[in-house]
Amino acid sequence: MRPEQAVLGLRKALGLYVNLRPVKVPEVLAEYSPLKPDIVTGTDVLIVRELVGGIYFGDRCESEIYNGVERAWDLENYSVPEVQRISKFAMKAAQKRRHKVTSVDKANVLATSRLWRRTVIDVAKDYPDIDLNHFYVDNCAMQLALNPKQFDVIVTSNLFGDILSDEAAVLGGSIGMMPSASIGEMTSLYEPIHGSAPDIAGQGIANPCATILSAAMLLRYSLDEDAAADKIEKAVDAALADGWRTPDLYKEGFKKADTQKMTDVIISKIQ
Numbered sequence: 001m002r003p004e005q006a007v008l009g010l011r012k013a014l015g016l017y018v019n020l021r022p023v024k025v026p027e028v029l030a031e032y033s034p035l036k037p038d039i040v041t042g043t044d045v046l047i048v049r050e051l052v053g054g055i056y057f058g059d060r061c062e063s064e065i066y067n068g069v070e071r072a073w074d075l076e077n078y079s080v081p082e083v084q085r086i087s088k089f090a091m092k093a094a095q096k097r098r099h100k101v102t103s104v105d106k107a108n109v110l111a112t113s114r115l116w117r118r119t120v121i122d123v124a125k126d127y128p129d130i131d132l133n134h135f136y137v138d139n140c141a142m143q144l145a146l147n148p149k150q151f152d153v154i155v156t157s158n159l160f161g162d163i164l165s166d167e168a169a170v171l172g173g174s175i176g177m178m179p180s181a182s183i184g185e186m187t188s189l190y191e192p193i194h195g196s197a198p199d200i201a202g203q204g205i206a207n208p209c210a211t212i213l214s215a216a217m218l219l220r221y222s223l224d225e226d227a228a229a230d231k232i233e234k235a236v237d238a239a240l241a242d243g244w245r246t247p248d249l250y251k252e253g254f255k256k257a258d259t260q261k262m263t264d265v266i267i268s269k270i271q
Contacts, residue, residue, distance in 0.1 A: 012052050015184035017082075018089050019049040020217065021165040021193070022179065023148075025172045028240045032173025032249060035145065040171050043148040046097065047168060048090040049161025051182060053082045054112075056158050078112045078157065083119040089183075090155035091127040096226070100131045100152035104140045104160055116157065137164070144168055169193060176207025176248045179214035181221055188222050190214040204258040207246040209236050212266055235269035 010016075023045045030037035055076035063072055087103075094101045103120040105113035117134060124132045135143065137160045143150065144167055156164060169178050175194045182189045192210030200206055213236060220229035244265050245254040257265065 008056055011182065012057065014187045014189075015052070016182040016187065016189060017050065017052045017185075018086055018183045019047075019051045019161065019165070020093075020181040020183065020221070021047040021049070021168065022213075022217070023047070023168045023171055025148075026237055026240065028237075029172055029174075029177065029249075033171055034173070035148075035171065039146070040148060043171055044097075045144075045148060045151045045168060046093060046153045047161060047165045048086065048093060048153060048155040049165060050078075050082065050086040050156070050158050051161075052158075053078055054158035056162075076110075076112050076159070078116060080115065080119050083116050084123055086155060087120045087123040090153050091123065091130050094130050094153040095127070098152040099129055101133075102140070102151055102154045103132065103134050104137050104154055104156035104164065105134065106137050106160075107134070108136060112157070120155070140164060141167060144171070174207065174248045175210070176246065177209050177213070179210050179217050181214070181217045183221060188218070190218045190222075204260065205247045206259050207248050208259050208263045208266070209246075212236060212263070231270050232266075235266045235271075238269040239265045 023043060025033060025040045025043040027037075027041050030041040033040045055074050058075035058077055060074045061072055063070055090101050101124070103117065105116045107113040107117045120132070120134075124130060137156070140154070140156075141164060144164065148168070148171055154164065169175055172178065176192070178193045180191055180193045192214055194210060197206055212232060216229040216232040219225040219232070239262065242265070243253075243255045244257045244262060245251070246257055246259065246262050250256050
């Protein structure tokens with residue numbers, strides 16, 4: 001079994017139906033982005049990805065002979081309840097933010113995307129305070145590079161979310177700043193997107209911010225402790241504003257910190 005297949009099975013077994021990727025680029029980090037600072041400064045996007053449906057969990061054939069030639073295929077399907085569930089999550093998340101949801105699909109081509117769009121529109125009727133718009137996935141990918149600040153909450157399918165969330169992750173310049181969450185009805189997992197990074201284990205050079213921000217996400221989305229989450233996020237921002245940088249972000253003129261020092265500074269900023 002390939003490792004990614006094991007991950008898919010784990011998500012399904014635990015019912016982790018939504019993946020969250022927040023992408024924030026404060027002014028102090030804009031210079032690290034591959035995009036121009038004026039484009040990314042102030043970006044604050046939450047990507048809500050459906051995690052246990054779609055093409056990753058559909059029927060597939062690795063190889064078959066059809067009309068004398070070898071082919072392979074994967075089948076995508078989505079049900080109305082699956083789309084309703086992820087849409088409601090996105091709407092509720094947006095109510096705690098800037099009240100805007102962008103639904104991303106490929107409704108000009110795919111039948112599953114047309115069902116997706118119809119269902120999202122129907123769900124949005126129960127959230128009149130939410131400003132809903134729709135992007136095709138190719139346009140959304142382009143707009144994330146051209147004007148990421150236009151987005152608040154992006155909700156999309158498993159495949160599209162996989163691609164868009166990785167694209168958005170580079171906006172801040174370091175994956176050491178990027179937390180994530182996989183959320184279910186009963187169980188949720190919180191982790192930095194960079195994984196365990198065994199190649200730098202024990203060296204004291206890992207950026208702890210993503211792990212600390214993942215803990216803030218746990219407070220916000222599993223425990224409904226928004227105030228506590230805000231304090232942790234503001235503490236990370238304050239440490240960065242004071243010029244502290246781990247090796248992945250360090251440049252001349254800043255204060256260099258190892259993993260423990262950066263953690264201690266952030267803790268000292270919690271008020």
